[in-house]
Amino acid sequence: YNLAPKPTPEKAKAGKLPGVPSEPLKIGGMWFISGKFGTYGDMAKKALNMAVEEINSSGGILGRKVEVTLKDEADRENVLKNIRKMVEEEGAEFLIGIDSSGDVLKLTPVVENELHVVTIITHAATPKLTACNNLHYMFRISMYEEPIDIAAAKLVAEKFKDVKKIASIGPDYAYGYDSWAIFSNALKKLLPDVTWMEPMYSKLGTEDFSTYIDKMLSYGPDLVFSSLWGGDAATFVKQANSKGLFDSIKYYLNPMLGATDTLKAIGDGNVPAKAEVWGSGRYWFLYPPHDVYPLNKNFVNKFKSKYGEYPPYVSATSYTAIYALKAAIEKAYVAKGAWPSQDDVVAALEGLAIAGPMGPVAIRNEDHQGVYSVFWGKLKRGAPNYPHPILDDLQIFDFGEVFPAPKQTYVKCG
Amino acid sequence: MQSESEEVSFEQIAIAVGIILLALVPLAGRHMTHLVASALLLSLAATSFNLLFGYTGLLSFGHALFWGVGGYTLAVMMSRFGLGYVESFVMAVIMSAVFGAVIGFLCVRHTRIYFAILTLAFGQMFYGVAVKWDFLGGSDGIYGLPRPFNTLELYYYVILAITLASLFILYKITRSSLGLSFMAVRDNAFRAKFIGLDVSRVRLTSFIISSIFSGVAGALYVLLETAISPETMLWTHSAEFVFVTLLGGPRVFLGPLVGGFIYSFLADVAMSATEYWLLVIGVVLVAIVLFFPHGVLGYFLKWREKR
Amino acid sequence: MKALETRNLRKYFGNVRAVDGVSIHVDQGEIVSLVGPNGAGKTTLLNLISGLIKPDSGEVYLMGEDITGKSPNQLVSKGLARCFQISNVFEDLTVLENLLVAIHSISGTISMTKRLDDSEAVEKAMKILKEFNLDVKAHLTPKELSHGDRKLLDVAIAYSLNPKVILLDEPTAAMSYREKKTTVGVIKKLRDQLRVTVLLVEHDLDVVYEVSDRIVVMHQGQILSVGTPEEVREDPKVKEVYLG
Amino acid sequence: MIAKLEDVVVEIKGVTVLRGVNLEVREGEAVALIGRNGAGKTTTIKTIMGLLRPKSGRVYLLDEDVTQKPAHERANMGIGYVPEGRRIIPDLTALENLEIAYGGKVPEDLLEWVLQFVPDLKRFLDRKGLYLSGGEQQMLAIARGLIRKPKLLLLDEPLEGLAPKITAIVTKTLKQIRDEGFSMLISESGIVKRLEGLATKAYGIDRGEIVYEGSLEGILSDEKARSRIWGV
């Protein structure tokens, strides 16, 4: 469906630039819209609406209005067909989105070898995308899992030196396995003496974690590392709380917990009293701090007043993706004097630095990965002014510390 | 009432026009080509499913399994063993037959809901295997397969040719004495024993043929989509075969084909139009049951007969 | 020669002695009727002979061959066909197709390359339909047939299997006067012109007396009396438990 | 009057099956409905029972217009039904089949009363319907129709598949019931003779139309009536 653009103000229309086509610029987006993970599409849509409105009311991109069409990633058998449709039939000139790592890997050869359109990934987090491919048309603006997990290892090594036994749980697919591999390998270098429980994996959308929780209890860890996300992350915390896991462990780390959707679902009532619960993510609405970084403040306030909630990370990354495209196109236009080709936009995106709600993001030349700093924060309940628990005691890891060099990864390619 | 010969010629004209239109599809652009190609494959799978359901009376709720077997075999042969298109495709056909034989052997002793649930169980089991087994690419599946001839248009003609040939073979089967034995078993398995039919064997034969052509559709789809993932074997995909068939009409040979096209275009349009596209499909399904229980094509033929 | 013979057949359902040591035989070319009170075990006996259920003990012989415990579809190829108490045909196939599937099945021509309307088979089917006066209804489905014609179709299917022996279970039940007459004619034709041996279960004594060479009377799972129609009609035991 | 059909037209799946049937059953009468297969007997009986609704015309039971009443309410007015093909619930025992019709546990004396009509039933009261022989099912069906001592008993070919001795017993029973003042409507397609002495009145039906009204003996003796009912 279309996120219909708001009418363009007259003055923007008047200033038509030479070499710029007059028809609207179409961008194709894909996220989960229906089903269990439909909330991600919803978050993306909200941010896109905002971005499109802002851009169009100030004259569009080089005078072209922006239109975004969305397709549902939940139509599992037809992901690539639907992507192709947006480009070949609906005339999308650029693509953004993609939630699932599996889909992003499938999509890569199609975009690179067949469609040849600039594609900005806003969610899927597998290191393989940027580390194992020689990307030309594809970029990832969102933080991926590796820096967050490496930061987690640093956090443990620096702050929780007393850790002896570690247990882990993750979703039962590539992301879960990779996440554990990265964290454990990174941590083994820093704290070689810890012992590890055989990692556990639960299928996506698991309802009942009791079995996993009791298995952890039988091992008796003092730290649990969990890469569960979304509803699973919330369910786990709630059930672990009532099954007493947080009474016997000291630390609980989840690289995906710092998502407002998850925190909202956890609710103040389920924040454990005893153990320290730490979370991270691709964006945290209170970071960079509003007083020093007004862009984030404006984004958060606008989002809050428009939708009545604090922006989740997918909203921030999708929002940034549109602005990254805008910046790249404008940069390329300045260089060329005409509407840029796909390759021109690629060239403009490489090395581009763009200010997003999550802070300045630099897109690396070598692997097309957007880099920015990583946060870890401690879960705090009953924060005044917020309807859900928030992250407190933020630990910031500069991207230089935690991003592997381009094309390097703990995960096996291929 | 029209005379018999006129009726035949009407159908022949309709089919001829249909084939010509299908041959012209690439003129309508890449997306249309893609859409029609995938509609053809869905239709082929549904038609082969319907050999088992409409003709033999067994409702399989796990038929996407064979789509997956065909698809995964092709993908594995190409990506892991480096076989060519033709060899991989032949292997896909063989594996679909082998899986059909083994799973069919275990399932055909059951009928009705038990058969449906048992086939569903096998489908889910193999979904589980595909998710867990790295050799099959695990949850990511296998991707980045090169399309034959490197152009969509030429590959479309491959799909069109193989689909039409498969449909022709399936049609011939339904008009053969074997097809007749399927229908006899469907109508009255009890009596079928007393005319000397080995009911289990008849059912198994139908099951194997049906899995082979579902496998063919799956194998062809892999190269159209250029990837395959475990979700293709989930029961919701199997359910798609069922309702595509019912949508078109299970008692008419071309019913699943009509249903496949209607469904594919409906989903395509609905998704572009609204975020609640599944709701649209749901409403259509409910309406079909309430107002066109014989399927769209079945209804059309009835209506024409009445005139 | 004995076309069909049972030796000491026995089948109990829990404490119900449905068939309790039954030895009967039917000679080639004979029509034997099996009569008896309701619940005597007639249908059960047919079920045992035709392989639908397995006997607790005893044997069944067809043309001298032991066929005990063989499945119905195996028995069909050996020349044993049966019809059912409630007419039991292929509802969504046409009358012609009902016969064609039987003909293909018995002549082993079930294959995906054999057209279902193979001309040889169609010819044979139409010939049989003519025998049963059903040829004009060849393209109707059984739903469109009268009750009597459905029953006839049931018999025609059995006949198209080239049987040596046909088992008929109440073929004239719920038939009107005229239909009964047709059916009686067909049963006689089976014996006289088509050389088929018939074992018939029937409650309508007019029919039984008219067609039978011999009558077997069952009672409580056992043979009460055997003889010609005249003998049985006069048998006091039969009068008491069956005729009343 | 117990039951009356007035110009009843019934359609089944778009096909007109009854074309203006008029028929009446009076108190204490045993009315025979004679017709060949497919003539419309079952349809007539189901229409009286309320299992089919007429397209036009009226149905009266016990002097009340019941055209719009559902079947279960008619049953509760005192209409008993012995369906064609017996329709015994296969999963329940014979006794439980009776209980369903009675609407609860059958009192001892009532069971006795029914068993006097079909004494053989005693043998298999606790056997599942599925396992009953054809004739046993028929006896049970009759008992089930009688269990609530209905004012009108509808019997759809009740003698089908019964051994001659049982046929005689059942007709005698039905006579007894009739003489006790119950009314009944009995359909028959085959041997009209066996209703002799039972039916006090007969209708002949063919292709959904009443083609004969008179005595049963009339049918047996009159060749013309017979040819009308069974066609020539």
Add this chain to the structure above:
Amino acid sequence: MDPGLILVQTFNGLVYSSILFLVSSGLTLIYGIMRVLNLAHGSLYMVGAYLGITVVLYLMSGTPLGYLLAFLAVPPLTGLLGAALERGLIRRTYEMGEEYQLLLTFGLILIFDDLVKMIWGPAYINFPDPNAFLGGFRFGEYKIPVYHILLIALGFSVFLVLWAFFSKTFTGKVMRAAAQDSEVVEAMGVDVSKIFVYSFFLGSLLSGLGGISAGPLYTASPGMGTDIIVYSFAVIVIGGMGSVPGALAGSLIVGVFRSLAIAFYPQMEIVVVFVIMALVLLVKPTGLFGAPEFERR
């Protein structure tokens, strides 16, 4: 292996079994007794959970009273919804084949998923944890939450009530009879259409009870009814269609084996239920407590 762990894991399995039983007993009632294949049964479970959230979280802001209210109010509401579906839609398919019921109710799943999304939003929502006020017992290094114990008790009591209802009461028998030959039973003076509505009401009530019971443990999201319906079908096939004791046995087997598989053979998790089901069907085609299908003679 640690015997204490086996014990708690079995207990965990029992909790899951209870929820499965609540849902699948409703399904077995509707399918096994009425021969109606209701794929949308899982949607009523979902609706039960969402209604529960509305009462507990939005109306009563997480207080214990909210739970009490939800348990009393939600199941009858889903029951009514089920009855309305029967009256309005499903009833029209009785004359058609099972496959049409399947198609119709599959359509209903899609409709329900999107309606829930429209009403309650696409985001997953959590109940506040009832153990916050119920607490739990220590068992070695493990903890047994009181709510879990209550769930097992609930499942078992519902079983007793249903079992008594169907085997001991006359209404139960009538329901069974009506399923087999509704026309005759109607002619015997039973208002069959009412019986069908009651069965649907009861079956849907049980599904909703499953939803409100499971809700506080799990997380609600649109589409949450799909897993449970597949598992419930497995349960009633294993136990035997239409058998309430069968539904119990099936739930126990599925719940406990799944739990033990996760604990000790995690790679089996996804497939274990289906393997059990296939094995049971291959050995005993009608399920553990199922009666043989009737074959005509």
